[in-house]
Amino acid sequence: MREAVEQLLLPAECLLCRALFSFRDSARLVCDVCRHRWRPVRAPWCPRCGQPEPLFGACRLCAEWPAAFGRARSAVWLDGGARDAVHALKYGGLPRIATDLAAAMVGLDVPGLDSGLLVPVPLGRARLRNRGYNQSERLARALGRRWGRPVVDLLVRTRDTAAQTALTPEARLANVAGAFEMRNAECGMRNEGRPNSALGRPLVLVDDVFTTGATLAEAARALDQAGACTVSAVTFGRAVVPDFT
Secondary structure, three states, rough: HHHHHHHOOOOOOOOOOOEOOHHHHOOOOOHHHHHHHEEOOOOOOOOHHHHHOOOOOOOOOOOOOOOEEEEEEEEEOOOOHHHHHHHHHHOOOHHHHHHHHHHOOOOOOOOOOOEEEEEEEOOOHHHHHHHOOOOOHHHHHHHHHOOOOOOOOEEEEOOOOOOOOOHHHHHHHHEEEEEEEOHHHHHHOOOEEOOOHHOOEEEEEEEEEEEHHHHHHHHHHHHHOOOOOOOEEEEEEEEOEEEEE
């Protein structure tokens, strides 16, 4: 009864278009119409990094990825309402919108998903303190509920990094170089110096946006160096890579 009264006095509306939700859908933040406006990322694409562009020789985005990093896939292009949804998750203080973003990611195909573990890309301490939560962790948990897969915090950031938005692909790689490592024994991720058993299972990195793949590749490198066998990645959005030439 209380929820019905609240819905009557303060009706829930879509965050993107302001359309009113029915009482049944009052917990949602994005309506079906706005979801359908998100542009799916479709093949043909690079079989490894998922970049939909003509390929002539080696792909320019994933040629330097670590050997264990096998595949990255994104659900939608980061434009229009999709960008607004990501901004709400990262900067708008609305972590529960991760449920709507995860719904768009359910169909992404990565190896070993039936036995894999979801690994959120960690935030630096300063951003985590200011934001109050890690958007990638919220997205991973929402996706984990959809896929029925556990989420494990295997990685930590060793340092805060500069914002990547205006950086060239080469500068992005330098910016995140060495920024991740496996959690130490005090965090409970290793047992008396023996390798973590999670590293023998397929690992799926989860992040909000793929631009050049520099952050995901560096996170995968840390897992690779720790002994991971298979690393994939999924993101909600894929940004159009700017032409820096």
